[in-house]
Amino acid sequence: IDTGDAKPGNEFDWLDILGEGTTLLVACGWLGLIISSRPAGRVTEWLYYGSLLLVYSYFLDLLDEFIRYPDHIRLMSWLESLPAPVGMLVLTYGLIGWHREQRAINRQLRGRELFLRDHQLIDPLTQLYGIEYLQAVLQREIELHQSQRKALSLLILDIDNFAAFNRQHGMASGDAYLSQLSELLSNQLRYSDVVCRYAGDRFIALLPNTALPQANIMAQHLRQQLSQLAIEKQQPQLTLVEMAVQQNSAKSALHAADQAMALAKKTATLSLQPI
Numbered sequence: 001i002d003t004g005d006a007k008p009g010n011e012f013d014w015l016d017i018l019g020e021g022t023t024l025l026v027a028c029g030w031l032g033l034i035i036s037s038r039p040a041g042r043v044t045e046w047l048y049y050g051s052l053l054l055v056y057s058y059f060l061d062l063l064d065e066f067i068r069y070p071d072h073i074r075l076m077s078w079l080e081s082l083p084a085p086v087g088m089l090v091l092t093y094g095l096i097g098w099h100r101e102q103r104a105i106n107r108q109l110r111g112r113e114l115f116l117r118d119h120q121l122i123d124p125l126t127q128l129y130g131i132e133y134l135q136a137v138l139q140r141e142i143e144l145h146q147s148q149r150k151a152l153s154l155l156i157l158d159i160d161n162f163a164a165f166n167r168q169h170g171m172a173s174g175d176a177y178l179s180q181l182s183e184l185l186s187n188q189l190r191y192s193d194v195v196c197r198y199a200g201d202r203f204i205a206l207l208p209n210t211a212l213p214q215a216n217i218m219a220q221h222l223r224q225q226l227s228q229l230a231i232e233k234q235q236p237q238l239t240l241v242e243m244a245v246q247q248n249s250a251k252s253a254l255h256a257a258d259q260a261m262a263l264a265k266k267t268a269t270l271s272l273q274p275i
């Protein structure tokens with residue numbers, strides 16, 4: 001069958017090739033983004049097939065620039081021109097679905113946010129999650145990590161002699177320090193970590209999918225940041241301990257965290273004592 005001949009180089013229209021080549025590359029990029037970022041489902045299929053049709057159509061467009069087709073194939077030019085508008089329509093339908101899906105997710109997130117505030121799971125001073133949320137989420141993470149055989153770690157942070165700081169500077173300064181510290185913690189940790197105010201002057205950060213060596217590195221980095229703040233602004237010293245969660249329940253993990261903190265404080269006090 002005669003499927004056409006390659007055009008000689010001097011007939012190439014480089015501007016057309018550049019324009020159509022770029023369009024094809026962008027369409028391939030869309031396809032890649034959809035495949036890599038969307039979860040499987042109906043909306044994703046519409047987006048996928050829409051982009052695929054576009055890629056197909058733009059590819060034929062580009063091929064045109066290099067091949068001269070015989071007449072009987074040129075009559076089938078609908079093969080080249082139809083997929084583009086159909087692809088656009090399919091893609092648009094997918095985008096509308098995506099928009100609806102996003103609106104539903106936003107509604108759900110707002111609902112959850114209201115639920116958290118309603119149930120006083122968020123501490124009003126620091127805007128961090130409080131102990132009830134910590135217990136619930138830690139229990140869930142322990143079960144999840146155990147079933148997936150992944151590592152889970154905790155950071156425990158306690159302010160040293162906060163009672164004395166309050167006495168010296170007043171409760172309002174103490175409050176301001178607590179919210180400043182919480183902000184720093186939220187900013188320094190990763191998006192997936194959960195920072196909670198565990199007690200008055202004690203904080204716990206949950207580090208999902210994190211083994212102890214990595215938690216050590218994170219703690220070291222955090223210690224540096226925090227000690228800088230303490231020196232610059234004459235703020236209290238802090239004790240930071242990292243721990244791998246190997247317990248089966250949130251209750252026993254939190255108990256172990258308290259023990260680890262007590263040991264760290266005791267060791268620090270001992271090291272300050274003259275021998």
Ligand SMILES: Nc1nc2c(ncn2[C@@H]2O[C@H](COP(=O)(O)OP(=O)(O)OP(=O)(O)O)[C@@H](O)[C@H]2O)c(=O)[nH]1
Nearest residue numbers: 158159160161162163164166171172174175200201
């Ligand atoms: N300003 C302020 N202080 C608080 C708040 N919650 C707890 N505190 C204070 O935190 C202090 C905690 O005291 P302790 O548990 O003895 O701890 P500490 O004085 O830091 O001593 P160590 O932890 O052993 O170093 C108390 O003095 C509380 O008044 C708060 O919301 N605002």
